[in-house]
Amino acid sequence: MRLPIRIAAWSGAALLLLAVSVVWSLSIGSAGMPVVKVWSILVHQLIGGAEPDWTPLEEAIVMQVRLSRIVLAVLVGACLGMAGAGFQGVLRNPLADPYTLGVASGSSVGAALVMTFGLQAAIGMWTIPAAAFASGLLTVLTVFVLARSNGRMAVETLILTGVILQAFLGAFVSLMIAMSDDEVNQILFWVLGSLSKRTWDHALLILPFAAAGLPVIAAFASAMNLMALGERHAAHLGVHVERTKLLVLLASTLATAAAVSVSGVVGFVGLVVPHLIRLIVGPDFRLIVPLSVIGGGIYVVWADTLARTALSPKEIPLGVLTALVGAPFFAWLLWRRKAGLGRGDA
Amino acid sequence: MIEVDGLTIDAGGRRILDNITFRLKAGGLYGVIGPNGAGKSSLLAAVSGVRRFDSGSVRLFGRPVASWPRRALARRLAVLQQEALPRTAFTVREVTLMGRYPYQNWFGGQDEEGEALADRVLGTLGLSAYANRRLDALSGGERQRVALAKVMVQDPELLLLDEPTTYLDIGYQIHLLDLVRTWQRSGGRTVVAVLHDLNLAAQYCDRLLVMHEGRLAAEGPPSDVLTSATIRRVFGVEPVLLPHPASGVPQLLLQPGGLSGKPAEIRHAGTAAGTGHPEREKERTIANER
Numbered sequence: 001m002r003l004p005i006r007i008a009a010w011s012g013a014a015l016l017l018l019a020v021s022v023v024w025s026l027s028i029g030s031a032g033m034p035v036v037k038v039w040s041i042l043v044h045q046l047i048g049g050a051e052p053d054w055t056p057l058e059e060a061i062v063m064q065v066r067l068s069r070i071v072l073a074v075l076v077g078a079c080l081g082m083a084g085a086g087f088q089g090v091l092r093n094p095l096a097d098p099y100t101l102g103v104a105s106g107s108s109v110g111a112a113l114v115m116t117f118g119l120q121a122a123i124g125m126w127t128i129p130a131a132a133f134a135s136g137l138l139t140v141l142t143v144f145v146l147a148r149s150n151g152r153m154a155v156e157t158l159i160l161t162g163v164i165l166q167a168f169l170g171a172f173v174s175l176m177i178a179m180s181d182d183e184v185n186q187i188l189f190w191v192l193g194s195l196s197k198r199t200w201d202h203a204l205l206i207l208p209f210a211a212a213g214l215p216v217i218a219a220f221a222s223a224m225n226l227m228a229l230g231e232r233h234a235a236h237l238g239v240h241v242e243r244t245k246l247l248v249l250l251a252s253t254l255a256t257a258a259a260v261s262v263s264g265v266v267g268f269v270g271l272v273v274p275h276l277i278r279l280i281v282g283p284d285f286r287l288i289v290p291l292s293v294i295g296g297g298i299y300v301v302w303a304d305t306l307a308r309t310a311l312s313p314k315e316i317p318l319g320v321l322t323a324l325v326g327a328p329f330f331a332w333l334l335w336r337r338k339a340g341l342g343r344g345d346a
Numbered sequence: 347m348i349e350v351d352g353l354t355i356d357a358g359g360r361r362i363l364d365n366i367t368f369r370l371k372a373g374g375l376y377g378v379i380g381p382n383g384a385g386k387s388s389l390l391a392a393v394s395g396v397r398r399f400d401s402g403s404v405r406l407f408g409r410p411v412a413s414w415p416r417r418a419l420a421r422r423l424a425v426l427q428q429e430a431l432p433r434t435a436f437t438v439r440e441v442t443l444m445g446r447y448p449y450q451n452w453f454g455g456q457d458e459e460g461e462a463l464a465d466r467v468l469g470t471l472g473l474s475a476y477a478n479r480r481l482d483a484l485s486g487g488e489r490q491r492v493a494l495a496k497v498m499v500q501d502p503e504l505l506l507l508d509e510p511t512t513y514l515d516i517g518y519q520i521h522l523l524d525l526v527r528t529w530q531r532s533g534g535r536t537v538v539a540v541l542h543d544l545n546l547a548a549q550y551c552d553r554l555l556v557m558h559e560g561r562l563a564a565e566g567p568p569s570d571v572l573t574s575a576t577i578r579r580v581f582g583v584e585p586v587l588l589p590h591p592a593s594g595v596p597q598l599l600l601q602p603g604g605l606s607g608k609p610a611e612i613r614h615a616g617t618a619a620g621t622g623h624p625e626r627e628k629e630r631t632i633a634n635e636r
Contacts, residue, residue, distance in 0.1 A: 226444055228434050232427060233493075235396055237500065238420030238448040283435040 007287060014294040018074070021298050025070050025305040026062070030312045038062055069195050072203040072262070073304040074297035076195070077269055079210050079259035081296020084270030085277075085289045086217045086252035089224035090245045091155050097271035098256040101162035101249070104267075105169035106139025107132035107260045112176045112187045128190070129205065133261035139165060140253045144246075152242050155231075193264035193319030195304050202262040209258035214293060216251040220244050221285040228283060268323040269299055272330050279333060299326070347372040347504060347536055348393060352402035355388055362388045363399070364560040370538065372503070375530050377547040377568075378540045380557030381581050386540045387428075389557065390508050393538070394425050406504070420448035424502040428509040430489040431496075433482035438473055438492050439464065441481060445499035460499065467498045471525060487518040494522065498529060505530070507539040511546070519543070523550050548572055548595045556580055572596040 026042070027035040037054055041062045044052060052059070083098035091100065099105070110131035114120060120127055143165055147157040177187050223244045226234040231241045256270070277291045300318075303325065307316045353366040363385045370376055378386045391397035393404055395411040404411045407422060424445075431441065446460035468474050471491050481489055490510065497505060507526070511519040527550055530537045541547040547554060548568040556564040556571055558580040564571045577585045577598065586599040 222447065222450075225436075226447055228436065229431055229441070229444070230429070232396065232425075233431070235416070236394065236420065236423075236425040236427075237444065238417035240416055278435075284440075 003284075003286060006281075007290060010281060010287060011290055011294065014291055014298070018294055018298050018301070021301045022070055022074070025073075025301050026066055028305065028309055029061075029066055030309070033058060033061070038066075042067070064200070068200045068203060069198060069304070069308075070301060071200075072195055072198050072206075073300045075203055075206050075210055076259045076263045076266060077273075077296035077298070077300030078293045079206060079213070079255040079296070080266065080270040081273040081292035081294075081299070082210070082213055082217060082289065083252035083256040083259075084296070085274040085285065085292040086213075086224075086248045087270070088274050089217075089220075089285050089288075090227060090248045091159060092227060093155070093159060094275070095271075096159070097268075098252060099166070099265070099267070099270070100159060101143045101253065102139040102166045102169060103136040103253055103256045104260055104265045105166045105173065107136035107257060108173045108191050108265060109139075109169050110135025111190050111264075112173050115186050115190070116176050116180055129202075129261040133257050136257040136260055137253065139169065140249075140257075144249075153245060155245075189317060190264045191319075192317035193266035193322075194307075194315065194317055195263055196308065196315055198262060206255075206258040206262055209255045210293075213251040213255040214289075217248055218286075218289050220248050221289050224248070224285040225283070264319065266300065266319045266322055268319075268326045269296055269303075272326050273299055275330065276333065279337060347407065348538070349405040350393065350402070351405075353389070353392060353399055353404060354401045355385075355392060355397070355399045361560050363392065365402070366560075366562050367402075368555060368562060368565060370536065372536050373534050374536055374552045375527055375550060376536075376538045377551030377554045378538065378557060379542075379544060379547050379554055380563070384557040384580075385560045386557050387508055390425075390506050390538070390540055394423060394506050395419060417448045420500065420502075422502055423504045423506070424497040424500040426493055426497050426505065426507045426510050428512050430486045430513060431481060431493050433484075433489075435480050435482060437478050437480055438484070438495075439468070439477040441492055442468060442473075442477075442495045442499050445496040445501075448500065463501065464495075464499050467495050470529075471495050471498075487514050490514060490518070490522065494525065502535070504536045504538070507537065509540050509542055512542060519546065526550075544572065544577075545597050548597060549590065549593060568595050572598070 027038050037058065041052075041054060041059050043049070045059075045063060080098055084096075087096045087098055087100055088094070093100075110133075111128050113135075114122070114128050114131045123130065140162075143158065143161045144153065146165075147153045147161045149157075173187070173191065177191075180187065223234065223239045226237050226239050227241065227244065234244075235241050259266070273295045274288055274292045277288050277295050281287045281291060299322070303322045304318055306325070307318045307321045310316060310321075348368075348370040350369075351367050353363055354361070355363040366385075366389065378389065380386050388397060392399045393406070393411065395404075395406075395414065395416075406414065406419070411419075434441075436444075442464045443457075443460060446457050446464070449460060450457055465474075468477055471494060473488075473491060473495055476484065476488065476492075481492065484492070490513070494510075505526075510526075511522055514522065523546060526537060526539070529535065539547075539551070541551075551568060553566060554564075554568050554571045555562060556576060563580050564576050572587065573596075574585055574587055577583060577587075582605060583600070584604040586601060586604075587596050588599060589595070590597045
């Protein structure tokens with residue numbers, strides 16, 4: 001089948017699954033509203049018509065609380081899935097994920113510092129996201145500078161530098177958690193990731209990063225296919241290897257930093273979603289990149305729905321849930337594939 | 347086609363290439379031979395534009411190599427590397443079609459000419475039956491043939507081969523070089539191959555460039571270049587040279603204890619620990635960016 005048709009077919013199917021997931025997630029929650037009412041409110045908001053037979057409070061719950069949170073979940077997942085595909089594509093390492101170069105621990109340090117010194121309101125409600133975004137970005141740029149030699153960034157050096165910086169900054173965050181008396185839960189919960197008490201503004205904040213990152217990373221999908229053969233092969237076929245690495249990593253990092261700054265550290269999505277997609281559609285990044293965006297959205301919507309409903313009224317931290325459910329599922333998929341086909345996936 | 351003038355590369359305090367000058371005309375199969383660490387791979391990397399050099403100039407198709415846009419150059423120059431393709435989940439046909447990258451737009455699929463060429467090349471190389479098999483299900487020799495299919499589909503005027511037969515058994519070696527020579531002759535193309543095996547080099551190449559300690563030690567047809575004196579000086583081996591019974595080109599027999607003085611390899615291993623290792627030198631040149 002021709003590639004454009006394959007992309008359209010897979011993306012169509014994935015978007016349908018995303019829509020179903022959003023509908024499902026929107027319809028359940030602790031307020032115990034009937035599904036019909038939820039949908040009446042939504043349809044009324046979108047196309048108007050029908051005299052409201054619900055209270056303003058019920059409308060606020062659907063539109064302000066649930067829908068904003070679900071849209072944010074889609075966007076956070078889209079950013080992480082896309083960034084994961086980008087990182088795995090240019091780092092050519094199955095363990096690479098959006099946090100490999102230290103965005104997550106960098107952002108955590110920024111957020112933890114703000115909380116430790118009680119500066120949460122220094123520049124209004126956006127103090128923590130701003131600090132997390134800036135420190136995450138700064139961390140990755142530091143890795144770029146440290147790993148650069150002779151005008152190029154060797155993949156192995158990049159990964160090693162990222163891992164080392166990550167360990168260092170992670171220790172720093174742990175220190176702040178251990179040292180603070182009354183803020184323990186606050187830092188810890190931020191590090192574990194959550195989408196509760198977020199607003200439409202949070203979704204609007206990361207939308208541009210997702211929207212700007214996608215075309216950049218997708219434009220390099222063919223180049224990442226060739227890089228799977230090795231950087232030299234790609235260079236001899238006319239790929240600008242260093243330019244590809246820099247731009248894809250930069251776009252992925254910006255999207256990741258944006259996602260982390262509003263949601264905290266939601267792990268596992270960026271690692272597992274591109275792998276899942278690869279297991280289903282094969283190694284072509286022209287399919288993996290768009291499908292990882294949608295797949296990431298689906299994954300986080302499901303995870304967050306479980307996070308807010310499973311132990312209601314208590315919330316499970318989102319980052320805990322993505323790994324708790326995702327890891328066994330991924331292990332099962334790998335095992336089934338190994339048993340069925342008897343060959344691995346490079 | 348290739349004009350190299352005063353090419354010099356220093357790395358890690360060692361002179362890798364020392365003032366190399368030569369011209370290669372279009373149409374011909376040229377061999378580059380020499381002991382380990384003589385600078386053969388560095389020369390190839392500099393000529394293909396992935397390695398920067400300290401002084402001198404390299405011109406390809408009448409234009410300095412550094413001034414070629416990468417994609418435009420990839421339509422005229424291809425490189426077949428020593429290492430076989432990695433075990434990826436791409437199929438033989440997909441990897442072969444990657445050779446069309448310099449001709450394609452983002453979707454890649456609309457290249458009818460490329461598809462037809464890929465089918466022809468896969469047929470020529472006896473890979474048609476493997477077209478839909480994944481690379482991770484093939485042997486090293488088979489993957490090297492896929493790499494050859496990829497560069498043939500790239501349809502270049504000039505092909506550089508860096509020790510393409512290193513990991514192949516003798517059957518595959520002859521097979522690969524036969525394919526390359528037929529392909530070179532049929533299209534009036536030019537091939538420059540770094541070869542380890544002097545006997546294969548003598549039989550397949552029109553002319554040989556002999557490298558020794560970063561310099562060009564000799565250049566000419568195999569029968570002029572492969573003399574006892576040159577082999578003794580360059581390889582540190584006392585050779586027994588015989589004309590090939592069928593073709594008459596010189597062939598080399600080795601004999602135990604036939605070292606004339608210290609062999610070049612041992613001398614090189616001692617200098618500048620770590621920097622003279624050919625594999626490490628290769629790592630350093632991987633995919634630079636202009």
